[in-house]
Amino acid sequence: MSDAILSTAISTEDQFTSGAYTKRPLTLVRGQGCTVWDDEGRPYLDLTSGQGVALLGHAHPAITAAISAQASTLITCAEAFYNDRRAELYTLLNTLLQADAQDVTSGWRFFLCNSGAEANEAALKAARLLTGRCGIVAAKRGFHGRTLGALGATFNPDYRGPFAGWTPDVAHIAYNDIDAARAAITDQTAAVLIEAVQGEGGVHLADADWLRALRRICTERGALLIVDEVQAGLGRCGRWFAYHHAGITPDIVTLGKGIAGGVPMGAAAWRADLGTIPPATHGSTFGGNPLACAAAIAAITALRQIDAPARADRVGARARGWLAARDLPGVRDIRGVGLMIGIELRTRVTPVLQALQVRGVLALPAGKTVLRLLPPLVIDPSELDHALIQIEAVLHDLA
Numbered sequence: 001m002s003d004a005i006l007s008t009a010i011s012t013e014d015q016f017t018s019g020a021y022t023k024r025p026l027t028l029v030r031g032q033g034c035t036v037w038d039d040e041g042r043p044y045l046d047l048t049s050g051q052g053v054a055l056l057g058h059a060h061p062a063i064t065a066a067i068s069a070q071a072s073t074l075i076t077c078a079e080a081f082y083n084d085r086r087a088e089l090y091t092l093l094n095t096l097l098q099a100d101a102q103d104v105t106s107g108w109r110f111f112l113c114n115s116g117a118e119a120n121e122a123a124l125k126a127a128r129l130l131t132g133r134c135g136i137v138a139a140k141r142g143f144h145g146r147t148l149g150a151l152g153a154t155f156n157p158d159y160r161g162p163f164a165g166w167t168p169d170v171a172h173i174a175y176n177d178i179d180a181a182r183a184a185i186t187d188q189t190a191a192v193l194i195e196a197v198q199g200e201g202g203v204h205l206a207d208a209d210w211l212r213a214l215r216r217i218c219t220e221r222g223a224l225l226i227v228d229e230v231q232a233g234l235g236r237c238g239r240w241f242a243y244h245h246a247g248i249t250p251d252i253v254t255l256g257k258g259i260a261g262g263v264p265m266g267a268a269a270w271r272a273d274l275g276t277i278p279p280a281t282h283g284s285t286f287g288g289n290p291l292a293c294a295a296a297i298a299a300i301t302a303l304r305q306i307d308a309p310a311r312a313d314r315v316g317a318r319a320r321g322w323l324a325a326r327d328l329p330g331v332r333d334i335r336g337v338g339l340m341i342g343i344e345l346r347t348r349v350t351p352v353l354q355a356l357q358v359r360g361v362l363a364l365p366a367g368k369t370v371l372r373l374l375p376p377l378v379i380d381p382s383e384l385d386h387a388l389i390q391i392e393a394v395l396h397d398l399a
């Protein structure tokens, strides 16, 4: 890209963008490992992973090689035909899901799509088709995406409110409240859709007892338990899937973000003994395309090679221990599991994010007062230490 184009990226984007995004005045042009560079060559330690996508960091050699090889072999192959890469990915995902699902003897079925929201759309439609019921139960503070179906399950009224009347009716219950779950889940409930760790909602962990109770109540009442692992899954929370912490197996699992190493992909997986959905009840032109499948095979294989869940568990616990041992001004709470870390502040998070950016560290908000760290799972402990020291310094500066 020429210098002239780079220098006008901000004004050009501002001229043409939809307006849907609140943007930071920073133009990123390159990434390598856990570092991204702006258009003036300045490096930033990336604790956003592109909203949790870059589990393996940026420009991981196995992913770039897989994309490049598949791009010169076959990029597109609609689901009207079979494809070698798609078949290979199904097998790999089945192995991953099956590893801790002793009670699922049938294996899993998959609908492949292009984002986390689409994965939840597919899961909700599958639940409707597989149960013949209409009711949906989700959790307060939950985030499941912004397409109309997924938006109905997303709690934040700022996101959902403008589309009232267009989204499905969803009963939102308090997170971790077993009595509320017992009252809301009925024999009309098709699905209960929750996150085992709420990311966007502020980094809140589900109680294992609540997840086990949801599992029991869903089974008793014939509702399907959908766990949205779009952000928490694939190793981020110290297990392949965050629900493993409670020892449960959902009926449906949704995946997205880092599943294909940064290439857009989402997946809804359901227990194969639930059956298939009728032809033409769902579909996607790009779903299961060989390029994304090849990238996903490379990403999941690389995550397995480094035992990403164990690494996230170890590095994340060390970071949270470091934070907890400090007397950090303005901090109300430190939460998290694995490499999803939330630092709840007494004040708004935006100034902290801005000051961190000046110090060469990019981090995320989760709501108005939570600083959220979603580093690549390959982050070196010394890189994370450096970022934590910058966070400590910023909190002191702003105190």
Ligand SMILES: Cc1ncc(COP(=O)(O)O)c(C=O)c1O
Pocket: 051, 115, 116, 117, 118, 120, 143, 144, 145, 146, 195, 199, 200, 228, 229, 230, 231, 232, 256, 257
């Ligand atoms: C838990 C969860 N579900 C769904 C989504 C939506 O994913 P996407 O933005 O890829 O549609 C997100 C995105 O942040 C998420 O965190």
